[in-house]
Every structure is written in C-alpha cells, then in structure tokens.
Amino acid sequence: MSLSVRFAHRFGDFSLDVAFEAPAGVTALFGRSGSGKTSVINAVAGLIRPEAGRIQLGETVLFDAERRIWVPVHQRRLGYVFQEGRLFPHLSVRQNLTYSRWFAPRRPGESFDHVVGMLGIDGLLERRPAGLSGGEKQRVAIGRALLANPRLLLMDEPLAALDEERKAEILPYLERLRGETDIPVLYVSHSMAEVARLATTLVLMDKGRVVRSGLAHEVLSDPENVPALGIRAAGASLHATVTTQEEDGLTRLEASAGPLFLPHVDAPLGARLSIRILAQDVILSRTRPEGLSALNILPATVTAVRLGEGPGAVIQLRAGDDLLLARITRRSAQALELAPGADCFAILKSVAVAQSEVGGAG
Numbered sequence: 445m446s447l448s449v450r451f452a453h454r455f456g457d458f459s460l461d462v463a464f465e466a467p468a469g470v471t472a473l474f475g476r477s478g479s480g481k482t483s484v485i486n487a488v489a490g491l492i493r494p495e496a497g498r499i500q501l502g503e504t505v506l507f508d509a510e511r512r513i514w515v516p517v518h519q520r521r522l523g524y525v526f527q528e529g530r531l532f533p534h535l536s537v538r539q540n541l542t543y544s545r546w547f548a549p550r551r552p553g554e555s556f557d558h559v560v561g562m563l564g565i566d567g568l569l570e571r572r573p574a575g576l577s578g579g580e581k582q583r584v585a586i587g588r589a590l591l592a593n594p595r596l597l598l599m600d601e602p603l604a605a606l607d608e609e610r611k612a613e614i615l616p617y618l619e620r621l622r623g624e625t626d627i628p629v630l631y632v633s634h635s636m637a638e639v640a641r642l643a644t645t646l647v648l649m650d651k652g653r654v655v656r657s658g659l660a661h662e663v664l665s666d667p668e669n670v671p672a673l674g675i676r677a678a679g680a681s682l683h684a685t686v687t688t689q690e691e692d693g694l695t696r697l698e699a700s701a702g703p704l705f706l707p708h709v710d711a712p713l714g715a716r717l718s719i720r721i722l723a724q725d726v727i728l729s730r731t732r733p734e735g736l737s738a739l740n741i742l743p744a745t746v747t748a749v750r751l752g753e754g755p756g757a758v759i760q761l762r763a764g765d766d767l768l769l770a771r772i773t774r775r776s777a778q779a780l781e782l783a784p785g786a787d788c789f790a791i792l793k794s795v796a797v798a799q800s801e802v803g804g805a806g
C-alpha cells in the first residue's frame with residue numbers, strides 16, 4: 445500500500461505546498477525546525493484540513509478538496525506515535541496494548557504475540573508504565589499503535605525524548621518493524637543518523653516545500669542535496685558483512701570494495717550491515733597511501749564533483765557496489781584533478797564510525 449500526498453495550506457505567513465509518495469517502508473520527513481514536517485503529519489492524520497489538494501492511502505481517498513472529501517480522524521485507521529509514549533498510567537502494559545483493539549475493526553491484523561515478540565516487550569506485560577524506561581515506554585507505544593490494526597503509522601520524533609543509549613536500544617526494533625510490516629510508516633525526525641538508518645524513502649523539506657524526495661540511499665548519496673541536508677550531516681552508507689571479531693577489539697567486515705575494520709560491532713558473524721560514513725570523515729588520495737595509520741583504504745572512482753560556494757567541494761565516489769561522499773577542499777579537488785572517471789582511494793578512519801551509525805541492512 446502506498447500513501448500519496450499533495451496539498452497546499454497557509455498558516456498566516458507560512459505557506460505549505462507539498463507533494464510526495466510514501467510507499468510501504470519507512471518514509472522519513474527531514475528538514476529544519478519549522479520546515480513543515482509536523483504539519484504534513486497533521487494533514488495526513490486529519491488534524492488539519494488543507495485548503496487544496498488530495499491525500500490518498502491505497503484505494504481510499506482521505507481528503508480531496510475539489511470533491512469535498514474529508515475522512516474524519518477517527519475513521520482514518522492510523523497509528524500515531526508521539527515523542528512521549530502517552531500510555532495510560534493506571535493500566536498495565538498488557539491492558540495498554542489491548543486497549544486499542546476495542547476500537548479496531550474486527551479483522552485479522554497483527555497478532556498480539558507477533559507484535560510483542562517483535563518489540564521485545566514480552567517481559568513487561570504485567571508492569572505499569574511508571575516502572576518502564578523511556579525506551580521501553582516507546583516500544584509499548586509502538587506496539588499499541590500497531591495492534592490497533594492501522595493502515596498507516598505516523599511517528600513524530602518518536603526518539604527525540606530519549607538519550608543516546610535508549611535510542612540505540614530502540615533502533616533495532618524499528619529496523620525490524622520496517623522489515624516486517626507492509627504498511628507505510630511516515631517518520632518525522634531531525635536526526636540524520638536516525639533517518640539514514642531507518643528510511644527507505646526520504647522527503648527533504650525546506651520552508652514548507654519538498655526540496656527532493658526519492659529512495660533514501662539515492663537522495664543521501666547525491667552531492668547536489670548536501671546543502672539541503674547540511675554539510676555536517678552529509679554522508680552515504682556502505683554495505684558490509686561481518687567476517688571476524690578480532691582479538692584487539694576490532695571487527696572486520698567485508699564491503700564490496702574491500703575489507704573494513706571498525707571498533708567492536710556487536711553483531712553476529714555473517715550479519716549484513718549498513719554503515720554510514722560521514723562525508724567529512726573521508727580523505728581522498730590518487731595513489732594508494734603507504735605508512736598511514738588509517739586501516740580502511742578502499743579503491744574508488746569519482747562519479748560526481750560538486751564545488752560549493754565557499755572553499756569546500758563534495759565528491760561522490762563509487763566504491764564497489766556502494767556510493768560514498770567525501771568532503772574536501774576545492775583546492776584539493778583541483779590539485780588532485782578529481783573529475784568523473786578519476787580513480788582514487790577513499791581513506792576512512794575506523795574510529796570515526798560511531799556505533800549509532802551501524803544498522804541492519806534493510
């Protein structure tokens with residue numbers, strides 16, 4: 445099932461005019477604060493009624509300004525997960541999870557045991573929300589939303605209230621959800637690390653407009669999108685398989701361009717991972733460097749060069765089957781004669797890759 449969104453709306457001076465498709469999988473809405481992400485979620489949820497446009501989920505038209513169609517919130521069959529879990533404090537986890545089923549249509553949906561197992565909340569069922577950690581509460585909130593048998597899941601900054609440790613604990617469950625459900629998930633976040641890990645589709649927003657949308661890995665690895673993403677957040681993902689846990693604490697992985705050594709990655713041998721490499725953590729050389737402390741040196745070919753307004757340049761490279769981005773100076777780009785087709789070596793410092801940047805390949 446796919447969600448199709450096209451609408452325009454005005455709040456005072458702020459005008460929102462957006463169009464995008466969200467297929468099954470996780471569609472992340474990404475953009476600066478005030479770019480209109482929550483307003484898009486609210487229009488899809490039926491909390492604001494846009495002035496013009498059309499919103500359709502599968503065969504169901506939720507809103508059509510011209511045909512005066514407007515399905516009210518409670519009939520849209522949406523699951524909504526907010527920043528705070530908003531669980532009922534007086535009910536147990538089990539009662540919180542089953543509560544929404546009273547209102548869900550009597551249709552075979554996600555089974556209770558499946559959802560509880562997928563989110564790892566089997567051990568919490570008899571507890572009250574007050575005794576749960578923030579990450580556990582969010583997992584219960586996601587479970588409750590799924591058990592209402594929704595046709596679309598809306599998640600507005602679901603991890604923003606959690607510390608890094610709790611975020612890291614919950615991300616693998618969201619990756620599982622992405623793999624196991626066939627309903628579209630609209631996911632608002634302003635954390636690029638989260639978006640890069642979870643999104644299958646990415647909608648980049650700026651000042652009430654969609655700047656770019658498409659497959660997440662394509663949008664993220666396109667140097668032309670770097671200004672919209674922010675230079676510090678720019679980067680692309682390498683796919684690699686865990687091959688050895690080494691004695692000195694490093695994990696060896698095999699990417700299609702060659703071996704990679706990262707600080708210990710907690711994943712079984714054979715696991716297929718997606719590793720986000722920030723553009724600012726990649727150094728380029730035209731010849732294979734020797735006597736260098738960096739362990740990760742991948743042969744690559746330049747596929748695109750984007751010279752910035754200032755002294756910087758962003759280079760897109762193909763390394764095996766993956767695309768990488770490197771942020772270097774314009775001066776180095778010229779000195780190294782980096783142009784599409786040029787062969788070079790991408791040098792990645794292994795300690796630069798944070799654990800939060802390593803996720804399951806979706």
Ligand SMILES: Nc1ncnc2c1ncn2[C@@H]1O[C@H](COP(=O)(O)OP(=O)(O)OP(=O)(O)O)[C@@H](O)[C@H]1O
Binds near residue numbers: 458475481484
């Ligand atoms: N009901 C409303 N009335 C007036 N203005 C509104 C209303 N809802 C949103 N806006 C304005 O629309 C703009 C976009 O807000 P929105 O919350 O959608 O952005 P956002 O990208 O989700 O931001 P953030 O990341 O800070 O949550 C803001 O300028 C906001 O003040």
